[in-house]
Amino acid sequence: MTVLLEVSGLVRRFGGLVAVNGLSFTVGSSEILGLIGPNGSGKTTALNLLSGALKPDAGDIRLRGRPVAGLSPDRIARLGVARTFQLVRVLPSLDARENVLAGLAFRADPLWGEAADREVSHLLQRVGLGGRGHQRSAELTYIDQKRLELARALALAPKLLLLDEWLAGLNPSELQDGIGLIQSLRREGLSIVLVEHVMDAIRTLCDRCIVMNAGSVLAEGAPDAVLSDPQVVHAYLGDPDA
Numbered sequence: 335m336t337v338l339l340e341v342s343g344l345v346r347r348f349g350g351l352v353a354v355n356g357l358s359f360t361v362g363s364s365e366i367l368g369l370i371g372p373n374g375s376g377k378t379t380a381l382n383l384l385s386g387a388l389k390p391d392a393g394d395i396r397l398r399g400r401p402v403a404g405l406s407p408d409r410i411a412r413l414g415v416a417r418t419f420q421l422v423r424v425l426p427s428l429d430a431r432e433n434v435l436a437g438l439a440f441r442a443d444p445l446w447g448e449a450a451d452r453e454v455s456h457l458l459q460r461v462g463l464g465g466r467g468h469q470r471s472a473e474l475t476y477i478d479q480k481r482l483e484l485a486r487a488l489a490l491a492p493k494l495l496l497l498d499e500w501l502a503g504l505n506p507s508e509l510q511d512g513i514g515l516i517q518s519l520r521r522e523g524l525s526i527v528l529v530e531h532v533m534d535a536i537r538t539l540c541d542r543c544i545v546m547n548a549g550s551v552l553a554e555g556a557p558d559a560v561l562s563d564p565q566v567v568h569a570y571l572g573d574p575d576a
């Protein structure tokens with residue numbers, strides 16, 4: 335498998351707190367890597383470092399061998415990294431089409447005019463919002479806002495997609511749809527880093543997962559093995575004698 339993303343020795347501090355403490359991992363092409371761990375273990379900070387929203391204090395991030403640590407978010411986006419946010423961020427006063435158009439402007443080969451219109455329609459269709467382009471995004475339901483945010487991320491034509499709890503808060507049938515959609519993105523060749531608390535989704539989707547605890551990697555491997563690791567169970571449930 336070709337390595338797309340290589341992270342080594344990543345460190346990020348907030349004052350005296352080391353939120354990410356020597357994190358290292360790789361993601362292959364068309365691989366889904368789960369990034370899991372208890373609240374506050376550093377998952378979102380790790381995604382922020384990968385997407386350029388935060389700069390690392392130390393460590394290296396390489397995308398197809400090219401160093402990208404510390405580059406601005408728009409440079410990293412143009413190099414093929416797109417993300418969604420834990421709290422959905424759509425532009426509420428714009429309609430669905432306009433939200434996706436905004437994403438197209440940030441890709442390495444921006445599209446304009448009719449080509450952009452066609453791509454927007456394709457992306458809305460792709461995430462299950464076909465024919466809904468003129469609906470104001472503030473009026474969309476929660477799941478549809480999540481779909482829209484995904485369409486805007488896909489507008490960058492990314493190689494690597496960072497999903498921050500994209501499946502959180504969905505009902506069981508929406509969850510199945512969401513899992514199916516992520517699987518289809520992988521079949522199309524995308525690599526995905528999935529920060530997720532929904533363990534069924536981790537088991538179904540991930541080739542490998544990494545468990546973070548207090549900023550470091552506690553365990554790494556196939557989801558079933560990792561989730562039954564006593565250290566991992568302990569990190570999630572805490573020490574019953576404490």
Ligand SMILES: Nc1ncnc2c1ncn2[C@@H]1O[C@H](COP(=O)(O)OP(=O)(O)OP(=O)(O)O)[C@@H](O)[C@H]1O
Nearest residue numbers: 348351353371372373374375376377378379380420
């Ligand atoms: N901007 C910030 N300033 C100060 N501390 C921060 C900041 N962002 C995160 N932290 C701290 O860094 C640690 C890691 O937070 P992070 O949000 O990365 O964890 P997480 O694993 O994503 O948690 P959750 O599952 O709750 O989203 C936490 O202790 C958090 O309080």
